[in-house]
Amino acid sequence: MTPSRRSKFGLVCVALLVAACSKSEPPKESTEHAQLANEAVADDAVPADVRARIDADLEALFGTFEAPRFAPLDAWKDVGFDPATDAFGRGDAAAAREAFARSAALRFGFELDRVHVGDFEGVHLPEYALDLLLRIRARAAELPREARDADARAEVERWIVGWYPTLAESASLYRVQCAKCHGARGEGDGPTSTTHDPRPRDFRGGVFKFTSRVSHAKPTRDDLRRVLVDGLPGTGMASFGGLSRAELEGSVDYVRWIAVRSGVEKELLALYELDGELADDAANEAYASVWSDWLRADSQAVPVPTPTPDATSERIARGKALFLDATKGNCVQCHGESGVGDGPASYTLEPGGAHESIKDDWGRAIRPRNLVEGKFRGGRKPEDVYRRIWAGINGTPMPALGESKDANGAPLLSEDEIWCLAFYALSLRK
Ligand code: HEC
Ligand code: HEC
Structure with missing residues (x-):
């Protein structure tokens, strides 16, 4: 499969992140996704004929919002992937269908x-x-x-x-269940979106916060389904656990459709901006490249050691020390000494002394989580919190500590230290 094309995406976000993390010690790497999430590609600079060409390419690959589809790629035959049947897994399809049927029987x-x-x-x-x-x-x-x-x-x-929704049916399910918050085209701008903080996700950047993958990787189907089943506590995103497995997977299909489609659109616009033209096969290449990012997620799991060690009081005490240690976890800079989210890096000081909130990659004010409230959106099992600390939270200033290195290039934190931090974070709940 075509390797992901590196475009100039990486560059702009360095500036964004420097602004967001001005006081944070573990500097976040420059990322493609941060820029994707934030930067509206300046498509007014694109001549009408190029825009028309891109729209035609998008329609050939994705159909329309009313009649969505995924064009098949030859390369997928080799890897046994087909977006239309992906929900049944690439393992025992018969067992998967059985599980779907059981869930439908309940629903x-x-x-x-x-x-x-x-x-x-x-x-x-x-x-x-x-x-x-x-x-x-x-x-x-x-x-x-x-x-x-x-x-x-x-x-x-x-x-x-045996019913499994077509992409068109899933689009219609989305319009019934999700569009009021996430917007008709997944732009995060539905009619009720402004009443939510955090705002409903804009699916177009393909940036998802609570995944089980390394930082900046795409979410797996399991990750997206988990969010639908569990909801995100403390946000407007409620649980959709009452839907059948087929409806859940259909929703995952459609969220991916929006994200992949917009990923291709942005890549084409960026390519045009870069080269001043679009090669004949640009759309197909972008399509293969965006999909390969999504498929690569299967092999990008955060390495969580097993078994989970015991949450002894000794480990919790070490976790606290690491939380406060500016050369180690340094969580205190954002989450504050008591963990309520009021650390010195939770805002920036503007000239003139005004406090300005830190921003997420969508340009909105965001607060480090109040850990005393005990709401863990990525899951509350120790291994979930381990993953969160290891991989950070995409699209937000929360850094990926498991990927951070010390001055000598060695891992900043050992596995056991990350466990200690996870146990301490969990222990803060009142
Ligand atoms: C009442 C408003 C509301 C509705 C309805 C809603 N969502 Fe959300 N959703 C949100 C909010 C708010 C967030 C962002 C939470 C955050 O950033 O922590 C979110 C986040 C998400 C995410 C991102 C998860 C991540 O890891 O970043 C997905 C996926 C999602 N919603 C899918 C759906 C789907 C599919 C539906 C319909 C079946 C739906 N939502 C319905 C409000 C809503
Ligand atoms: C640069 C600021 C920053 C630093 C440093 C930071 N965090 Fe965070 N953290 C955040 C923000 C912002 C959020 C909320 C993101 C969101 O929900 O959108 C958050 C959320 C969390 C969550 C909630 C996860 C969930 O599943 O809901 C935990 C737990 C957490 N941080 C622990 C830590 C620990 C432990 C450290 C130190 C190793 C740390 N954070 C360092 C900014 C930071």
């Missing part, structure tokens, strides 16, 4: 009860499952109620438990 229990007694007309499904509903209605119309024998009933049951 659509009422509907299955109707089918079971031959009442096909009594089946009501969400509007985004319209195709399935129409199929059931059609079957009802052609088969009189008294003729709906066990075979006919089992057939319709199989349709319901």
Whole structure:
């Protein structure tokens, strides 16, 4: 697969990060994603014919927001990847389908009860499952109620438990469940978005905060699904755990569709800005390159040592010392001595003495978390917090301590020190 193309993305964000982390010790590396999240590519500089060409390329690869699709790539045959069936995993597809069916049986229990007694007309499904509903209605119309024998009933049951939304259906699910916050086109600007702090995610940058991957890597399907199932405590992002597995995966498909599509768009605009032209195969190359970033995430897990050591009082005490130590964790600079998020690097001092909040990569004020409140959005198990400290939080000033090096280029923190910090962070909860 084409390796990720490095464009000039890296450069601008150094300035952004320097501004955001002016007082932070472990300097965050320059990142492609930070710039992607923040910088609207100046597409007014793009001539109309180039813009039209990009729009046509995007439509060929992705369809439209109403009729979304993913164009298949030859290279995927070698790696056994197909976005349309990716939800079933690349392992035991039969077992996966079984799990999906079990989840659908719970979610659509009422509907299955109707089918079971031959009442096909009594089946009501969400509007985004319209195709399935129409199929059931059609079957009802052609088969009189008294003729709906066990075979006919089992057939319709199989349709319901075997339903997996198309991308178009998932787009429609998204419009029902997510667009009011995340915006019709995933720009994070839905009608209720302004009432939320933090704001709903703008999916276009492909930047996700609470992943199980190394910093700046894309999230896996599991990461995105986990956010949907657990929600993000202390934010507007509630749990969607009531959805079936198929609906959850469909939502993951559509979030990825938005993010990958915009990734290709931004890459094309940036290429044009860089070279003043677009090669014939630019769109396909950008498509392969953006997808390869997403697929690479599978091999970019944060290395969490097992087993989890015991959270002894000795380890918690060492965690506290590391938290306060300016040459080690130095969490205190942001999270403050008591962990409530009021450290000296939680704001910048402007000329004239005004306090200015630090910003996230979307340009909004952000506060270091009040750890005393005990809300852990990436999960509250020790290994979840270990991961968070190791990989940081993408799009925010929270640094990746597991990737930080000391002056000699050795890891700044040992595995055990990161455990100690995780235990201490967890112990702060009142
Ligand atoms: C009531 C508003 C609201 C609704 C409805 C909502 N979200 Fe969110 N969502 C948020 C907010 C706010 C955040 C950002 C939280 C943060 O930055 O910590 C978020 C974040 C996310 C993230 C980013 C997670 C990460 O690790 O960065 C994903 C993915 C997501 N939402 C998907 C969805 C999907 C899919 C739906 C519909 C099924 C949905 N959301 C519905 C408010 C909402
Ligand atoms: C440069 C500032 C900064 C430093 C240094 C920093 N953090 Fe953070 N931290 C943040 C911000 C900002 C957030 C909230 C990000 C968000 O939720 O969007 C956060 C969030 C967290 C969370 C919440 C994670 C979750 O799953 O919700 C934990 C735990 C945490 N930090 C621990 C630490 C520890 C331990 C250290 C030191 C090793 C540290 N932080 C250093 C800024 C910082």
